[in-house]
Amino acid sequence: MAQFERKSVEFEDFGKFLIQSKNFSRQFCGIYQARLASLKAKVSDRAKLKWNNRTILSIVDLTKDEYKEYPCIVIGTLYKYQELKPSILKEIANELQAVPQPPRLHYCSPKDMLFLEDDVARIKLVGDLPLNALVTGLVCAIYGQGLNDGSFLVKDFCFPGPSLKPLTQLPSTSTNDHGKLLLFLSGLDLVNQVNNLPMELLADWIIGFLGNESIQEEAANIVRVIIAGNSVRGSSEIFTRKGYFQNKKKDCQFAAEIHQAIYKLDCFLSKITKSCSVILLPGEFDPSCYVIPQHPFHPKILPTASKGGNLYGATNPWIGKIGSRIIGGSSGQPILDIMKLSNIEDSPLSCLEKTLEWQHFAPTAPDTLSEYPFDKSDPLIMNEYPNIYFVGNMEKYETKLVQGIDGIDDSEGRPIRLICIPKFSTSHTAVLVNLESLHTQSISFGSA
Structure with missing residues (x-):
């Protein structure tokens, strides 16, 4: 044999x-700050290459008059507002109801909204974004322009990782x-x-x-x-x-x-x-x-x-x-x-x-x-x-x-x-x- x-x-x-x-005594905001700091340089390089060295601004700069409706790039972390996401207050309320509510298998809805935030400020994103294909926590470069209502009109976007x-x-x-x-x-x-x-x-x-x-x-x-x-x-x-x-x-x-x-x-x-x-x-x-x-x-x-x-x-x-x-x-x-x-x-x-x-x-x-x-x-x-x-x-x-x-x-x-x-x-x-x-x-x- x-x-x-x-x-x-x-x-x-x-x-x-x-x-x-x-050490569980720390706040979770440090994770997002560290994530943005680590990936910002890489996503910035990709943004410059993709959009021919357009001006990169911080979210706070968009409030200045000279940058109103000015085509530019902003970099930050995406936050997706979803009212159907799990909430401990909702869970407690459901437990106290006479008929327990079935757990949700999906949290997307037409009311979802997308925001971009950095270490200082947050701005609402509108325009050409595949909302259902994005999640909270992504470091992203956004190309577009600020609007008078305080939101940001998105024309294009990119991420730090490779194209595949x-x-x-x-x-x-x-x-x-x-x-x-x-x-x-x-x-x-x-x-x-x-x-x-x-x-x-x-x-x-x-x-x-x-x-x-x-x-x-x-x-x-x-x-x-x-x-x-x-x-x-x-x-x-x-x-x-x-x-x-x-x-x-x-x-x-x-x-x-x-x-x-x-x-x-x-x-x-x-x-x-x-x-x-x-x-x-x-x-x-x-x-x-x-x-x-x-x-x-x-x-x-x-x-x-x-x-x-x-x-x-x-x-x-x-x-x-x-x-x-x-x-x-x-x-x-x-x-x-x-x-x-x-x-x-x-x-x-x-x-x-x-x-x-x-x-x-x-x-x-x-x-x-x-x-x-x-x-x-x-x-x-x-x-x-x-x-x-x-x-x-x-x-x-x-x-x-x-x-x-x-x-x-x-x-x-x-x-x-x-x-x-x-x-x-x-x-x-x-x-x-x-x-x-x-x-x-x-x-x-x-x-x-």
Whole structure:
């Protein structure tokens, strides 16, 4: 019987999302100030290139008489007013009603308005803007002119990130990653997983216990397994004030379910890590902090799998280097939040692509997505463009290959593979990616 040695590859965690000291006493305004300060120079360069060195003014300058109806560029952070957005006061009011109101899945409405603000002032935007395709928190350059009513007429706009075009063929590469594969999973949801056969087949295939020699050789080429969140639980039950004491009785059952699911996850990972290295990201409903960046799983939560040294707990979002490729992505919260607040073709893949142009992993944080209150910097700014950019816990598998075409930054000519990883608990599907060719394929372990 043939034996195959698993291929190895260099690994580096950039560590940009690790929080060294936790201080929740700060205000969240510091995040927007740091975001604007970091991206202002880049978006300014793009604006000058796009609009032939037009004058760049601050929002306060627009109040001066000499700049009334003067064609110019203003730079700031977008704020999208949406009356349907979640509000703690509305939530309390709904709880006190006789009939609980169903949660909204989308917050866009015809009454939405867009504003641009900097460190000093705010101005209302009118004119040619795709309101439904934008969200709060984007650093943006706006070309237009101020109006007498105090608003700003928009003629065009641009963002700090690269312009992108679809790719049908990859440019030639000279990497040393030939044949080396990454395997992506997400949404194991072990609390609600009744059928364990797909996970058992998946583990057996990874460690080489399934298939003929050619299948085993392919499995030996997997250099890393990346699990993108919601491994323990894939959803959460929402309790209201009504029936509070009855809901409290569910706490013991809830804790027992979590304990059993963590034990199953530990057994599953310990089986894989005997043969292959695993990168584990937390998800929205996993035992980790709720705010992003979420810190890694504590090693004591998974005692057996953590012993061998092949289990690496990563943050969510996460970015690092595997072989010669930069890999980055999240467990899904940033993309799902953007989809609620916009109408970007109603596709998570389109939202994922937009975050490259916006140059930010989670622009809606901290407005509608909980985020740690940074003040001096915003680590969620995308300073390094990944070659493989993923999002977990999506409804279906999707992928797209794009390439930066803007000459201002070093992303020109760099291929970027976008991947939506489906929930394994419902699809029984994982995603294989070739590190050299960036060729991507789904692989299923069930009838779904």
